[in-house]
Amino acid sequence: MAKVKLIEIGGTSCGVCKMMKPMVDKVISMFSADDLDFQYVYGDTDEGKTIMEENSIGSVSKVPTFVFFVDGEEKERFDGGITLPALRDKIKNYL
Numbered sequence: 001m002a003k004v005k006l007i008e009i010g011g012t013s014c015g016v017c018k019m020m021k022p023m024v025d026k027v028i029s030m031f032s033a034d035d036l037d038f039q040y041v042y043g044d045t046d047e048g049k050t051i052m053e054e055n056s057i058g059s060v061s062k063v064p065t066f067v068f069f070v071d072g073e074e075k076e077r078f079d080g081g082i083t084l085p086a087l088r089d090k091i092k093n094y095l
Helices: 015-030 048-054 084-094
Strands: 004-010 038-044 065-070 073-079
Touching: 004 015, 004 048, 004 084, 015 084, 038 048, 065 084
Parallel strands: 004 038
Antiparallel strands: 004 065, 065 073
């Protein structure tokens, strides 16, 4: 089974980030089972710099930015809003 990590870089003053938080939390909870090798990491634009450095993400131009890693390798990056079904399907695709 692949080890999947989703990193979200957001901002406390980002309206889209605030609007999406409940939806992202709901989707993440769907994949929090012990039998899945899935990790979700959130960082705001300040603490996110450390998270970005630790994961060799580089810079982000917009928030929120979502970055998928599979077995330690970056597979996909996108920014802006996303629907619950679309985020759920992206996670399922990598698991």
